[in-house]
Amino acid sequence: MLLQIYTLWKREVVRFVRQRSRVTGALLQPLVFWALLGIGFNASFRLPGAPAKVSYAEYFYPGVIALVLLFTAIFATISVIEDRKQGFLQGVLVAPITRRSIVLSQAMGGTTLALVQGIIFLALAPIAGVALSLSAVASTIVIMALVAFALTNMGLIIAWRLDSTQGFHAIMNLILLPIWMLSGAFFPAAGAPGWLAWIMRVNPMTYGMSALRQSLYLAHPGSFASLPNLTFSAILTVAFALLTYVAAVRVAARAATI
Amino acid sequence: MASASAVSPLRAAIPQPAAESAIEARDINFFYGDRQALKNVSFSIARGEIFGFLGPNGGGKTTLFKLLSTLVACQTGAVRMLGRDLVGEKPAIQRRMGVVFQHPSVDDKLTVRENLEHHGHLYGMRGNRLRERCRQMLERVGLAERAGDLVETLSGGLRRRTELAKALLHEPELLLLDEPSTGLDPGARREFNDYLAHLRRDEGVTIVLTTHYMEEAERCDRIAILDEGRMVAIAPPGELKEQIGGDVVAVRATGDVGALMAKIDAAMGLKSTLVDGTIRIERPRGHELVRDLVDRFGDQIESVTFGKPTLEDVFVHLTGRRFFTEGAGANSGE
Numbered sequence: 352m353l354l355q356i357y358t359l360w361k362r363e364v365v366r367f368v369r370q371r372s373r374v375t376g377a378l379l380q381p382l383v384f385w386a387l388l389g390i391g392f393n394a395s396f397r398l399p400g401a402p403a404k405v406s407y408a409e410y411f412y413p414g415v416i417a418l419v420l421l422f423t424a425i426f427a428t429i430s431v432i433e434d435r436k437q438g439f440l441q442g443v444l445v446a447p448i449t450r451r452s453i454v455l456s457q458a459m460g461g462t463t464l465a466l467v468q469g470i471i472f473l474a475l476a477p478i479a480g481v482a483l484s485l486s487a488v489a490s491t492i493v494i495m496a497l498v499a500f501a502l503t504n505m506g507l508i509i510a511w512r513l514d515s516t517q518g519f520h521a522i523m524n525l526i527l528l529p530i531w532m533l534s535g536a537f538f539p540a541a542g543a544p545g546w547l548a549w550i551m552r553v554n555p556m557t558y559g560m561s562a563l564r565q566s567l568y569l570a571h572p573g574s575f576a577s578l579p580n581l582t583f584s585a586i587l588t589v590a591f592a593l594l595t596y597v598a599a600v601r602v603a604a605r606a607a608t609i
Numbered sequence: 610m611a612s613a614s615a616v617s618p619l620r621a622a623i624p625q626p627a628a629e630s631a632i633e634a635r636d637i638n639f640f641y642g643d644r645q646a647l648k649n650v651s652f653s654i655a656r657g658e659i660f661g662f663l664g665p666n667g668g669g670k671t672t673l674f675k676l677l678s679t680l681v682a683c684q685t686g687a688v689r690m691l692g693r694d695l696v697g698e699k700p701a702i703q704r705r706m707g708v709v710f711q712h713p714s715v716d717d718k719l720t721v722r723e724n725l726e727h728h729g730h731l732y733g734m735r736g737n738r739l740r741e742r743c744r745q746m747l748e749r750v751g752l753a754e755r756a757g758d759l760v761e762t763l764s765g766g767l768r769r770r771t772e773l774a775k776a777l778l779h780e781p782e783l784l785l786l787d788e789p790s791t792g793l794d795p796g797a798r799r800e801f802n803d804y805l806a807h808l809r810r811d812e813g814v815t816i817v818l819t820t821h822y823m824e825e826a827e828r829c830d831r832i833a834i835l836d837e838g839r840m841v842a843i844a845p846p847g848e849l850k851e852q853i854g855g856d857v858v859a860v861r862a863t864g865d866v867g868a869l870m871a872k873i874d875a876a877m878g879l880k881s882t883l884v885d886g887t888i889r890i891e892r893p894r895g896h897e898l899v900r901d902l903v904d905r906f907g908d909q910i911e912s913v914t915f916g917k918p919t920l921e922d923v924f925v926h927l928t929g930r931r932f933f934t935e936g937a938g939a940n941s942g943e
C-alpha cells in the first residue's frame with residue numbers, strides 16, 4: 352500500500368515540476384498580489400487594536416502565504432480532472448488500490464507541492480518585515496502543511512465530482528477564494544461589520560490563518576489579542592484537515608468514473 | 610428474417626465449465642438512471658479463450674467492459690472472474706487482470722519507462738523484478754529505444770503499445786481490451802492481433818475484447834453479439850455464419866438504390882435489406898440469383914457480389930437491424 356501511495360505521490364510531483372508554467376504561476380501570482388495590494392493599501396490600512404507600525408504588506412504577508420498554498424493545492428487538484436479526461440485515472444481505478452489510498456496520495460502530492468512553494472515564500476519574510484526565529488519557522492511549516500492538506504482535500508472534493516476544468520475554476524472563484532478572503536488573510540475580523548465577522552468566525556480557514564499568523568510571530572506573542580489562541584487554532588486546523596480528508600474519500604468512493 | 614424478440618436458434622446455451630472459467634457472469638443488469646444498458650446478460654468465458662463482445666455503439670459492450678474491468682460497480686447479477694467474486698474479492702481479481710483502454714491510460718508527462726514503473730508499483734512490483742519485467746515488455750512491444758521519451762512525444766500507435774506493455778507488465782492471467790483496433794492502421798492492427806494470438810498460445814492468457822470491427826471479431830474463438838443491452842448470440846463466428854444458410858448477394862445500384870431495391874423485391878418476390886447503401890439478399894443458391902438480377906436489372910446495377918455470410922449478415926439476421934445505425938433512419942425490425 353505504501354508503495355502505491357508513494358508512486359502516485361511521486362507522479363504528482365514529477366508532473367507538476369515538468370509543467371513549468373504551473374510552478375511559476377502558483378508563485379508569481381500571489382507575489383504580484385502582495386506587491387500591488389501591499390503598496391496600494393499601505394497608506395490607508397490600520398490594524399485595529401495593534402500598534403500602528405504594522406504595514407499592510409506585513410499584515411498581508413501570512414495571507415499571501417496562504418494564497419500560495421491555495422493556488423498550488425488547486426493546481427494539484429485540477430490534475431485529477433485532467434487525469435480523468437486523459438484517461439490516466441481509469442488505469443489507477445482498475446489497479447488493486449483503494450480509493451482511500453488514491454485520495455491520500457493525491458492530497459499528499461498537493462500538500463508537498465504547496466509546502467515547497469510556501470517555504471520558498473517563507474524565505475521572503477525579512478522583506479515583509481517579519482523577523483523569524485527557528486521555532487517560528489518550524490511551527491509555520493507544520494501549520495502550512497496542515498492548511499495545505501485541508502485545502503488540497505477541499506479541491507479534491509470538488510474535482511472528484513467534476514469533469515471539466517472550467518467548472519472547477521468557477522467553483523474555485525465561488526468557494527475557495529472567498530474562504531481565503533474571509534479568513535483574516537486579507538483584512539482582520541476585528542474591524543469587520545458584525546455579520547461578516549460572524550462568517551469569518553465559522554470559516555474553518557480563519558483558524559488556519561490565525562495559527563499561521565501567530566506561528567510567524569512565535570517569538571513575539573501578544574500582538575494578536577483579537578485572534579483565537581494558537582493552540583486552539585492549531586487544534587481546529589488539524590480537525591479541519593482530517594474532516595476534509597474524510598469528506599474527500601467519501602466523495603471519491605461515490606464518484607462515478609468517466 | 611427473425612426479429613430481435615424471437616428466440617433465435619443462435620442463442621446458444623451458456624457454456625458450462627465452472628472450474629476452468631475465466632469469467633462467469635449471470636444475469637447482469639445495469640442501469641444509468643432510467644436507461645438500462647445491460648439486460649439479463651449471462652455468459653461464460655473459458656480460460657485461454659479469445660473472446661469478443663461484438664456490437665454496435667450503444668449496444669452495451671462498453672458498459673460491460675467497464676463492469677468487468679471494475680471501473681463501475683456491479684448492480685445486479687453475479688460475476689466470478691478467475692474464480693473470485695467480483696464484488697467481494699475485487700482486489701484479488703484486479704491483481705491478476707490487465708486492462709487495455711481505448712484511450713490509453715498512460716501519463717503524457719512521464720516517459721515510457723516511468724509509466725511502466727509507476728504501473729508496476731501500483732501492482733506491488735519493485736526492484737529487480739520490476740526492472741527486468743519493464744525491459745522485457747519494452748523489447749516485446751518494440752519500444753526499447755523510446756523508453757526514455759515522454760509519452761506525449763509518441764504517435765498514437767506507439768502510445769497504444771505503451772498501454773499494452775503496461776497492461777501486461779504484471780503478468781496478468783486475463784487481459785481485457787476495449788476496442789483494441791480503434792485508431793490503428795491495418796499493419797499495426799495485424800501486428801497487434803498476432804501478438805494477442807501469441808499471448809494466448811504461449812502464455813495461456815485469456816483475452817476478452819470488445820469490438821465493432823467484424824474482422825476483429827472473426828479472429829475470436831467465440832463472440833457474443835450485444836444489441837440494445839441484450840446478448841443475442843454467443844458462439845464461434847464460423848458457427849454463427851453457418852446458421853444463416855445459403856449465400857449473401859450484395860447489389861450496388863448505379864442510381865437510386867431504394868427504387869432498385871423495391872423493383873427487385875417486387876419482381877423476384879424477395880425481402881432484401883439495405884446495409885450501408887448496398888442491397889443485401891440472403892438466399893441459398895445465390896449464384897442463380899446473380900444471373901437473374903443481371904439479366905433483368907443489368908443497366909441499373911453497378912456491381913453484384915456474391916459470397917458466404919459475414920458477421921454483419923449475422924447481425925442483420927438476428928436483430929433485423931443494420932449494424933451501424935446512425936441516426937433515426939435505421940430500418941428497425943420488420
